[in-house]
Amino acid sequence: MTDSPTEVPSGPAAATVVVTGASGWLGQNLVRALAGRERIRCLVPSDDQASPLALIAPAIEVVVGDVRDPATVDRLFEGVGAEAAVFHAAAVIHPTRSTREFFDVNVGGTQNVLDRARRSGAGRFVHVSSNSPFGVNASPDEVFTEDSPYDPYLGYGRSKYEAEQLVQQADDRGDLPTVMVRAPWFYGPYQPARQSQFFRTIRRGRFPLIGDGTQRRSMAYTDNLVQGLLRAEVADKAPGNAYWVADARPYELREILATVRQALEAEGLPTSGPERLSLPRAAARLAERLDTLAQSRGRYVQPLHVLGELNHTIACDISRARAELGYEPTVELEEGMRASIRWCLDHGDQL
Amino acid sequence: MADLATDVLVVGSGAGGAITAAALARAGRTVTVVEEGPWVPADAMEPFSLEEMVAKYRHRGPAGALGNPAIAYVEGRCVGGSTEINSGLYHRLPEYLAAEWRSTYAIEEFSPEALGGYADRVEAELSVAPLPGAPPPSSAALERGATKLGWRNVDFARVFSYDAQGRGTKQTMSRTMIPRAVASGATVIPECRVVRLLRRGDRIVGARCRRTHPGGGVERLTIKAEHVFVCGGAIHSPALLQRSGIWRNIGNGLKMHPTIKIAARFPHPVDHGDVPTHRITEFSPFVAIGGSISRKGDVALALADTGAPFADALADWENISVYYAAIRSDGSGRVAALRGVRSPLVTYSLSEGDMSRLARGLVHLGELLLAAGATELHPSVAGGTIVRRPEELGSWWDQVTRARATIMTVHLTSSVRMGENRARTGADSFGRVWGYSNLRVNDASLIPDAPGVNPQAAIMALATRNCDHFLAGS
Amino acid sequence: MLWFEREVVGALTESPDQPLRSSVEAFVDGYLRDMPEHLRAGVAGESVLLGTYVAALRRTGRIPAGDAAALTTLVDKWETSRIGVLRSYAKVMKSMVLLAENELAPAGGA
Numbered sequence: 001m002t003d004s005p006t007e008v009p010s011g012p013a014a015a016t017v018v019v020t021g022a023s024g025w026l027g028q029n030l031v032r033a034l035a036g037r038e039r040i041r042c043l044v045p046s047d048d049q050a051s052p053l054a055l056i057a058p059a060i061e062v063v064v065g066d067v068r069d070p071a072t073v074d075r076l077f078e079g080v081g082a083e084a085a086v087f088h089a090a091a092v093i094h095p096t097r098s099t100r101e102f103f104d105v106n107v108g109g110t111q112n113v114l115d116r117a118r119r120s121g122a123g124r125f126v127h128v129s130s131n132s133p134f135g136v137n138a139s140p141d142e143v144f145t146e147d148s149p150y151d152p153y154l155g156y157g158r159s160k161y162e163a164e165q166l167v168q169q170a171d172d173r174g175d176l177p178t179v180m181v182r183a184p185w186f187y188g189p190y191q192p193a194r195q196s197q198f199f200r201t202i203r204r205g206r207f208p209l210i211g212d213g214t215q216r217r218s219m220a221y222t223d224n225l226v227q228g229l230l231r232a233e234v235a236d237k238a239p240g241n242a243y244w245v246a247d248a249r250p251y252e253l254r255e256i257l258a259t260v261r262q263a264l265e266a267e268g269l270p271t272s273g274p275e276r277l278s279l280p281r282a283a284a285r286l287a288e289r290l291d292t293l294a295q296s297r298g299r300y301v302q303p304l305h306v307l308g309e310l311n312h313t314i315a316c317d318i319s320r321a322r323a324e325l326g327y328e329p330t331v332e333l334e335e336g337m338r339a340s341i342r343w344c345l346d347h348g349d350q351l
Numbered sequence: 352m353a354d355l356a357t358d359v360l361v362v363g364s365g366a367g368g369a370i371t372a373a374a375l376a377r378a379g380r381t382v383t384v385v386e387e388g389p390w391v392p393a394d395a396m397e398p399f400s401l402e403e404m405v406a407k408y409r410h411r412g413p414a415g416a417l418g419n420p421a422i423a424y425v426e427g428r429c430v431g432g433s434t435e436i437n438s439g440l441y442h443r444l445p446e447y448l449a450a451e452w453r454s455t456y457a458i459e460e461f462s463p464e465a466l467g468g469y470a471d472r473v474e475a476e477l478s479v480a481p482l483p484g485a486p487p488p489s490s491a492a493l494e495r496g497a498t499k500l501g502w503r504n505v506d507f508a509r510v511f512s513y514d515a516q517g518r519g520t521k522q523t524m525s526r527t528m529i530p531r532a533v534a535s536g537a538t539v540i541p542e543c544r545v546v547r548l549l550r551r552g553d554r555i556v557g558a559r560c561r562r563t564h565p566g567g568g569v570e571r572l573t574i575k576a577e578h579v580f581v582c583g584g585a586i587h588s589p590a591l592l593q594r595s596g597i598w599r600n601i602g603n604g605l606k607m608h609p610t611i612k613i614a615a616r617f618p619h620p621v622d623h624g625d626v627p628t629h630r631i632t633e634f635s636p637f638v639a640i641g642g643s644i645s646r647k648g649d650v651a652l653a654l655a656d657t658g659a660p661f662a663d664a665l666a667d668w669e670n671i672s673v674y675y676a677a678i679r680s681d682g683s684g685r686v687a688a689l690r691g692v693r694s695p696l697v698t699y700s701l702s703e704g705d706m707s708r709l710a711r712g713l714v715h716l717g718e719l720l721l722a723a724g725a726t727e728l729h730p731s732v733a734g735g736t737i738v739r740r741p742e743e744l745g746s747w748w749d750q751v752t753r754a755r756a757t758i759m760t761v762h763l764t765s766s767v768r769m770g771e772n773r774a775r776t777g778a779d780s781f782g783r784v785w786g787y788s789n790l791r792v793n794d795a796s797l798i799p800d801a802p803g804v805n806p807q808a809a810i811m812a813l814a815t816r817n818c819d820h821f822l823a824g825s
Numbered sequence: 826m827l828w829f830e831r832e833v834v835g836a837l838t839e840s841p842d843q844p845l846r847s848s849v850e851a852f853v854d855g856y857l858r859d860m861p862e863h864l865r866a867g868v869a870g871e872s873v874l875l876g877t878y879v880a881a882l883r884r885t886g887r888i889p890a891g892d893a894a895a896l897t898t899l900v901d902k903w904e905t906s907r908i909g910v911l912r913s914y915a916k917v918m919k920s921m922v923l924l925a926e927n928e929l930a931p932a933g934g935a
Contacts, residue, residue, distance in 0.1 A: 074741070098703070099703045100703050100707055104748055107711065108748070158704055162637070162704065295703075401852070401929060411859045648927040649924075650927075658901075692862045694863065697861075
C-alpha cells in the first residue's frame with residue numbers, strides 16, 4: 001500500500017473553499033487540511049468556536065451564525081467568487097432538544113448552502129453524508145455499495161436521505177456539480193466530549209458488547225475521511241456521484257473493543273474490568289424499539305439510540321472511491337485509536 | 352318512499368363524477384348522478400366570496416382534520432363539486448410520480464404515454480390555457496422575487512376559456528361536463544344524499560338516499576343500479592363506503608398538501624379578485640410556493656394569525672396579498688365514518704420532517720417576498736415575528752411548531768388508492784373496489800399519494816381512463 | 826347558537842352598524858349549525874363550560890357584566906392558552922367573525 005493516493009484524472013484544488021460545520025469533529029480536521037488554500041471561509045454556530053479556528057491560518061475567515069438562517073449563509077458566501085469548492089459538513093447527529101433539529105439543520109441548512117453555492121457559481125459542492133439513509137446490512141457479510149437502495153434509519157437517516165435527494169437534484173438539474181461522500185462511524189482527533197466517554201467506558205470494561213460481537217462496522221479515521229473529501233473535490237469522475245469512504249475494511253464490534261483496549265494500554269493507560277461485557281441482543285432490540293418510539297414523539301434519547309445501533313452490521317465497500325476518486329486509506333484502527341487517545345491526553349483529558 | 356332504477360349510478364358531480372357521467376352517457380349508458388349539494392348557477396355569486404362559501408362549501412366553510420396541529424380544509428358540496436370553488440389551476444401529474452406509483456402500487460396500464468393520452472383528451476374537452484397578457488401584481492410579485500433569487504418559477508395554466516376581450520371563465524364541471532352529460536341523456540339529481548349503498552354478496556344493488564325538495568321536505572329514495580361509481584371526494588367516498596360496511600383499506604392513507612401562509616404587504620396596491628397563477632418550482636417536489644385568494648376577509652384572517660395588533664395593516668389591506676408554501680407530507684390521515692352521525696371523523700398526523708418542511712417553506716417564501724419588494728411579512732404563526740428585513744427570517748424556524756403554526760390544505764387525496772398491490776390499496780388499477788364486482792371509485796381518493804400539484808388534472812385523466820376501462824369490459 | 830356563543834360573537838364584532846352585526850351573527854350561527862357534528866358538540870361543550878366560567882367571573886365581580894371588551898380580552902387570552910382545544914375554540918370564533926365582518930361590510934367601509 002502506497003502513501004499517496006492512486007492517480008486518477010483530477011482537476012486543480014480550488015483556491016477558495018467554503019466549509020460549513022467547520023468547528024465540528026470532522027470540520028476541524030478538514031479545515032486544518034485546507035489550511036494551505038488561499039482563502040478558507042468557515043461557518044461556525046457561535047462566537048466561542050470562532051477564534052480557535054481563526055488561529056489555524058491567516059487565510060481562514062470565520063462567519064458566525066445558524067446554517068438554517070438565509071442571511072447567515074448570504075454572509076458566508078459574500079465576496080466568494082466563482083469556482084470555489086464548498087464542503088458541507090454542518091449537521092446534527094445527536095440533537096439536544098428534539099428530532100426537529102435533524103430536519104431543520106440537515107435538510108434546511110443543506111438547502112440554503114446549495115442555493116447560495118449555486119448563486120455564487122461554486123465549482124464543486126462536496127456533501128458529507130452518512131450510512132444512515134441506507135439503514136443496516138441484512139447480515140454481517142453484506143456491505144453497502146453505491147447501488148444499495150435507500151432504507152433510512154430513524155430521524156437522522158430520514159433527514160440525511162432528504163438531504164441527499166436535494167444534493168443529487170442540484171446536480172441532476174445542472175445547478176452546480178455535487179459529490180456526496182458517505183461517511184460511517186468516524187474517529188480521530190478533535191473529538192467531542194461524548195467520544196472521551198467512549199474511551200473511558202472501554203477502559204473500565206463497561207462498554208456493552210451486544211451478542212457475540214461479530215456484527216461488523218465500517219469506521220473512518222478522520223485523516224482517511226478528509227482525504228476522501230479532498231479527492232472528491234478534484235476527481236474528474238466525481239460530480240453527480242456518491243461514494244462510500246471508510247477505513248480499508250469493516251471491523252467486527254468485538255475487534256473494535258479489543259483494539260481500543262490495546263490502544264489504551266499502548267498509550268500508557270492501563271485498562272480494568274472484564275475484557276468484554278456481554279449484553280444480549282434482546283436488550284439492544286428493546287433499546288431500538290424505545291428509540292423508535294421516542295423519536296416518533298419528537299424525542300431523542302442518545303443512549304437508547306447508540307445501544308440500539310450497536311446490534312447491527314453497518315458496513316460499506318470502498319472500491320468505487322478507490323477506483324474513481326483515487327482514495328486510499330492510510331490509517332488503520334489501532335493506529336487511529338492511538339492517535340485519538342494521544343490527542344485526548346495532549347488536551348488534558350486523562351480518560 | 353320512491354324508487355328509481357338506473358344502469359349506472361354516479362355518486363357526486365365533481366371532477367371525477369362529472370367526467371364519469373359525461374363519458375358513460377355519451378357511450379349510450381343510462382346514467383343517474385346524485386349530488387348531495389344544490390345546483391348553484393355558475394354566475395350567481397362572486398368567486399371566493401362569503402356568499403359563495405356559504406352556498407357551495409360543505410359545512411358552509413372550512414372544516415378541520417383533528418391532530419397536532421389540526422389542519423383546516425375545504426370541500427365543494429354542490430353540482431360540480433370542488434371545481435366550483437377551486438382556483439382552476441391545472442397541472443398534469445408529473446411523470447416521475449406516475450412511474451413511482453406504478454411500481455409501489457403495481458398499477459397496470461400506467462405508462463407516461465397512456466396517461467398523457469388521457470390528459471390530452473381532458474384538455475381537448477375543456478379549455479386549458481395560461482393567463483393571457485401581463486400577470487397581475489399579486490402574481491408578478493412571485494416572478495419578480497424568483498428572478499432576483501434565481502429560483503425556478505412557472506406560470507401555471509388553468510381550466511379557463513377566454514373570450515375575444517380576454518375575459519376568462521373558469522371551466523367548472525357545472526359549466527362543462529355536467530351539461531354535456533345531461534345532453535347525452537344523463538339525469539342529475541341535486542340535494543340528494545346517499546346514506547348507504549345496498550349490498551348483496553359481492554354486488555351493490557342500489558343506494559338508499561335522502562332527497563331534499565326545494566320546499567324543504569325530505570324524501571327517502573331508493574335507487575337501484577347495475578353499476579355504481581362513488582365520486583364523493585377523498586373524505587366522502589371512503590365515508591360512504593364505510594357506512595355501507597366496506598372498510599378494508601378504505602379511509603386510511605389520507606393525504607394532504609399541508610400549507611403555511613404569509614400575508615405580504617407591498618408599497619403598492621395589488622389585485623384581490625383571483626388566485627395568482629405563478630408558482631415557484633425551485634424546491635419541488637418538497638415545497639411548492641404560490642399565491643392564495645386575497646380578498647379583504649382573507650387578508651384579515653391572515654394578518655390575525657400572529658396575534659399581534661393588525662388594525663394598521665388591515666387598513667392598508669389593498670396593498671396586501673396572501674401567499675403560501677405547501678409541502679409534500681410524509682404524514683397521513685384517516686377518515687372514519689361515525690355511527691349515527693352524518694360527518695366522518697377526519698384526522699391527520701404531521702411528522703417531524705413535515706413540521707420542518709413547513710418551517711423551511713415559510714422561510715423560503717419569506718426570502719422570495721422580500722426579494723419581490725414586500726415591506727412587511729405576517730406569517731401564519733402565533734407569536735411569529737413580523738419580518739421586515741432578511742436578517743429576521745431565521746427566527747421563524749423555531750417559531751413554526753405544532754402549537755403555534757396555522758396549517759391548512761386545499762387538496763385531499765389518497766384515502767382509497769388504486770393498484771394491484773392489495774396490501775396497500777382499496778381498489779384495483781381501474782378503481783374497482785376490492786371484493787365487489789360492480790362498485791368503483793373514480794375521484795381524488797384513488798390517487799395513491801399527494802401529487803404535489805393541484806390534483807384536478809390527475810383526477811380527470813384517471814377518471815377518463817377508468818371509464819374507458821369500464822366501457823371496454825362491459 | 827348557544828347564548829354564550831352569541832355573546833362572544835357580539836363582543837368580537839367591532840362595527841356598531843346593526844345590520845352588519847346581525848349579518849355577522851347570522852353567518853356564524855349558520856356556520857356552527859353546519860359544522861361536522863362531533864366538532865359542533867366539542868364547541869358547544871366548551872361554550873357551556875366557558876359560559877359558566879365567565880358567568881362566575883361576573884358574579885364575583887372579577888369582570889364587569891355586559892362588558893364586551895372584557896370578554897374580548899378573555900378570548901384573546903384563550904387563543905394563547907396551553908390547552909389546545911381552548912386555542913382552537915378562540916381561533917374558530919375569532920376567525921369566523923373576522924372573515925364575516927370584513928366580507929359582509931359594505932364596500933369601502935368596515
